[in-house]
Amino acid sequence: MxxxxxxxxxxxxxxxxxxxxxxxxxxxxxxxxxxxxxxxxxxxxxxxxxxxxxxxxxxxxxxxxxxxxxxxxxxxxxxxxxxxxxxxxxxxxxxxxxxxxxxxxxxxxxxxxxxxxERDTIAERTRAGLLAAKAKGKIGGRPSVVDAKKLATIKKLVASGDHSRADIARMVGVSPATLYRVIATL
The missing domain is CATH 3.40.50.1390 (Resolvase, N-terminal catalytic domain)
Known part of the structure; x- marks a missing residue:
């Protein structure tokens, strides 16, 4: 033993x-x-x-x-x-x-x-707290790098069809991944 x-x-x-x-x-x-x-x-x-x-x-x-x-x-x-x-x-x-x-x-x-x-109760309380914060307009997580001005520029450039996605990302100053996430929500 x-x-x-x-x-x-x-x-x-x-x-x-x-x-x-x-x-x-x-x-x-x-x-x-x-x-x-x-x-x-x-x-x-x-x-x-x-x-x-x-x-x-x-x-x-x-x-x-x-x-x-x-x-x-x-x-x-x-x-x-x-x-x-x-x-x-x-x-x-x-x-x-x-x-x-x-x-x-x-x-x-x-x-x-x-x-x-105990772990499930903690998780449930966390979810409830996040929902309460969201209801008050508070959203957790990292702030978005795409503000209203950048979003408007992205919309115009995508609609024009004159630029590649990589060019648009460079022009706006965001990563290609960020650009694709933004486009997916349009």
Missing amino acids: SRYAYIRTSTKDQNADLQRDAIAKIDGIKRVYADEGVSGTLASRPDWDRLIDRLEEGDEVIVWKFDRIGRNTMNVLEAVKTITDKGAAFRSLTEQIDTSGPMGQAMLTIMAAFAQL
Whole structure:
């Protein structure tokens, strides 16, 4: 039986020290696998894949928090199933979940469901906030480089048919991609 730890951060800017400190307190860790700056939504993560390939019957995978192995309920449950299908156990330090027994597996399913509910609620609130802002005339995102004057010029040049799209983009001072997006809305 070998114990392995897995650490993941979603962006290069995030710091994995909290995870590393928690893992360092566990005795008998044979190796720590770390995917830093890798989204949990990705099916393939280099060190995760190496860890899964190495697992054998009786091994244990330890994480600081179970959302480190997946981004949503389905991802987490699939990751744990992958681990348990190899005959290994999964343990999350923060949630104190250990899948070596049936109670741990049941608790993992419940905790993952609540985590998914939380993410869905946050997403719903974000959408509602964006809709409320839009209703007030506020539109998020990057400001358009095409103002009313440039739009009028684009319309005239396109209607004349005397210039190529590349020429029009240069004349107006926008990228060809921007020009094509503007033309598509005309």
